[in-house]
Amino acid sequence: xxxxxxIRLTVNGAEVSKEVEPRQHLTxxxxxxxxxxxxxxxxxxxxxxxxxxxxxxxxxxxxxxxATQADGAAVETIEGIVESSEAxxxxxxxxxxxxxxxxxxxxxxxxxxxxxxxxxKPLDRAGIRQELSGNICRCTGYQAIVDAVESVLVKKTGEx
Amino acid sequence: MKAAAFKYLRAENLDNAFDAFAxxxxxxxxLAGGQSLMPTINLRLAQPxxxxxxxxxxxxxxxxxxxxxxxxxxxxxxxxxxxxELVASKLPLxxxxxxxxxxxxxxxxxxxxxxxxxxxxxxxxPACAVALGATLVxxxxxxxxxxxxxxxxxxxxxxxxRPDEILTSIELSADGPGDVWAFRxxxxxxxxxxxxxxxxxxxxxxxxLEDLRLVVFGCEECPQISAVAASLAASGxxxxxxxxxxxxxxxxxxxxxxDAETKRFQARSLIEQSLGDLLEGRADG
Numbered sequence: 001x002x003x004x005x006x007i008r009l010t011v012n013g014a015e016v017s018k019e020v021e022p023r024q025h026l027t028x029x030x031x032x033x034x035x036x037x038x039x040x041x042x043x044x045x046x047x048x049x050x051x052x053x054x055x056x057x058x059x060x061x062x063x064x065x066x067a068t069q070a071d072g073a074a075v076e077t078i079e080g081i082v083e084s085s086e087a088x089x090x091x092x093x094x095x096x097x098x099x100x101x102x103x104x105x106x107x108x109x110x111x112x113x114x115x116x117x118x119x120x121k122p123l124d125r126a127g128i129r130q131e132l133s134g135n136i137c138r139c140t141g142y143q144a145i146v147d148a149v150e151s152v153l154v155k156k157t158g159e160x
Numbered sequence: 161m162k163a164a165a166f167k168y169l170r171a172e173n174l175d176n177a178f179d180a181f182a183x184x185x186x187x188x189x190x191l192a193g194g195q196s197l198m199p200t201i202n203l204r205l206a207q208p209x210x211x212x213x214x215x216x217x218x219x220x221x222x223x224x225x226x227x228x229x230x231x232x233x234x235x236x237x238x239x240x241x242x243x244x245e246l247v248a249s250k251l252p253l254x255x256x257x258x259x260x261x262x263x264x265x266x267x268x269x270x271x272x273x274x275x276x277x278x279x280x281x282x283x284x285x286p287a288c289a290v291a292l293g294a295t296l297v298x299x300x301x302x303x304x305x306x307x308x309x310x311x312x313x314x315x316x317x318x319x320x321x322r323p324d325e326i327l328t329s330i331e332l333s334a335d336g337p338g339d340v341w342a343f344r345x346x347x348x349x350x351x352x353x354x355x356x357x358x359x360x361x362x363x364x365x366x367x368x369l370e371d372l373r374l375v376v377f378g379c380e381e382c383p384q385i386s387a388v389a390a391s392l393a394a395s396g397x398x399x400x401x402x403x404x405x406x407x408x409x410x411x412x413x414x415x416x417x418x419d420a421e422t423k424r425f426q427a428r429s430l431i432e433q434s435l436g437d438l439l440e441g442r443a444d445g
Contacts, residue, residue: 005168022168022211025202044161045199049265058239058268064198065269068168069191069213112264133350134263 007071011036012080020067027051027062029070030077038078038107042136049135052108053077059115078107087114089155093148101139109135113149122159125150163201167210171217174326178301180212181324188212190326192235192274195266220273220328223247228334234273234327238262241272250334253292253341253361257284260343263351273327276312279319279382281413282353284345286313287377290385291341291359294332298325313382316413338363340441342434345378346426348417354378355417358430362393362438369393369438376427379412389431399435403428 004019011034018033025044030036030053042048044063051062054076081087090110093099100106109132116123116131123131128146137145169188171177180188187209191197200206214220214235221233223244230250232241241247241258248255261267261275261284275285276296289296289309296312298305298321305325312320321327335341345357360374374389388409392402407428412420436442 002165003167021165023163023165025163025198028162044202046195046266049263052265059265060269061195061265063202064194064266066168066191066194066198066211068170069194069215071170108265115264130259130350131264134265 005068005071007068009070009073009075011075012077012083018067022066022068024067025051025063026053026055026060026065026067026070026075029067030062030075033067036077036079038082040104040107042104047136048105049108049112050105052111052135054081054111054115059111078111081111081114089152090114090117090148093152094145097144097148097151099140099144099148105135105137105139109137109145113145113152117149117152117156120157122157123153128153161202161204163198164204164207166201166208168213169210170213173217174299174328177212177214177217177326178324180210182301184210186323190214190277192277193237193270194274195262195270196274196278196280214326225250225334228336230332230334232272232330232332234276234329235271236273238267238270238272238275239264242267251292251332252335253343253359254285254288254332256341257288257343257359260284260345260347260351260354260357266351272330276309276330277319277321277327279313279315279317280353281316281381281383282355282357282378282415282417284343284354284357284359284377287357287359287375287383288343289330289332290383291361291373291375292332293361293373294330296327297329297331298322299328300325310385313384315381318382338365340364340369340438342437342442344430344434344437346430353417356412356423356426356430358427358434360389360434360438364438364441367439368396369435372438374406374431374434376406376410376431378417379410379423379427381411381413393435399432399439402435403432406431 040050042050053062189208191211191213220235294309342360346355362369362372372390372393375383412423
């Protein structure tokens with residue numbers, strides 16, 4: 001009999017109560033228990049950033065946080081962020097600039113980009129690259145992703 | 161990979177954690193930010209029976225000034241250090257170095273104390289703690305124990321922390337007039353572990369560096385102050401000569417980022433640049 005822990009949290013604003021195995025990480029929980037498959041499982045050791053989700057307002061590696069640790073937390077995934085149209089500008093820019101090909105990294109990339117856009121600090125291209133350095137993309141070569149983020153940031157801050 | 165099964169205990173206070181240590185001994189591991197521990201658990205390099213989550217213990221997090229001391233709670237997250245005005249004004253070395261600690265998503269969760277206890281030889285915060293002469297406060301059932309950062313690190317991922325202790329806070333001295341610092345790091349990609357890094361703190365007086373505390377990291381088994389650098393700097397030697405002398409006596413470890421002689425060469429160059437930063441009072445490396 002596997003020992004489980006009861007957790008209550010909100011996911012994209014909705015209350016969720018579940019029994020989870022302690023060893024289950026947050027992204028597996030979101031994908032396997034809640035069917036939210038927008039957060040992807042890449043390396044499962046914190047390197048690739050594909051599993052990124054937002055916990056209590058900040059982007060974290062979903063593979064490096066246990067589902068049990070999210071007890072009491074507000075979790076947001078790419079599904080919630082897209083639905084709320086918070087990232088509408090960003091999504092449009094990603095499409096407009098061809099900033100995705102296979103799309104595996106895109107949810108994590110967008111969550112990270114959304115956080116730096118929300119901070120609203122002007123950044124040059126090198127700065128944007130640094131901020132996105134924790135999210136690995138194997139298709140685009142990053143150029144188009146930086147283009148997309150830069151275009152939204154410039155619009156937002158009014159600075160080039 | 162998926163983690164092997166373990167038992168999860170959320171400690172609400174230090175006593176809960178001490179109880180877990182008493183019951184499970186070294187079968188229990190402390191889970192703080194988890195940004196180093198969780199990868200090793202997911203890869204099954206570590207298979208603890210019990211994880212003791214200390215994220216919810218009140219009083220372990222926060223940054224406070226009292227007099228000339230800055231107290232940083234062990235579970236203060238890296239992004240909190242990066243965003244702190246107090247850290248920016250009183251501990252500018254930490255403010256600069258923190259930008260090199262991993263990536264945004266990791267800084268949002270990883271903790272200052274966790275980084276120190278993990279003691280990765282290539283990590284930035286242990287090196288900064290040594291350069292800044294930090295005092296670490298450890299607590300156990302037996303009470304409080306204070307230890308200087310330079311005595312705390314013993315080897316690769318090895319520290320003086322006893323199995324029944326929790327690092328609760330870190331005490332640092334606020335920068336004073338005449339204090340200068342440097343931080344330089346080489347890595348393949350921004351946010352990756354250092355191939356080699358150098359950090360230093362000193363007082364600049366009449367074009368000389370007094371009380372130089374220079375630390376090379378990502379190189380030897382653990383961060384330590386270079387005594388040679390301090391004595392040569394005090395006698396007014398040129399950076400190039402100091403860098404040469406320090407690099408010669410380094411004992412670099414070959415790792416995936418480079419072999420020992422490459423690291424010695426890179427360290428020499430970074431030391432020379434860092435000494436230049438200190439002498440010229442350049443802020444950001």
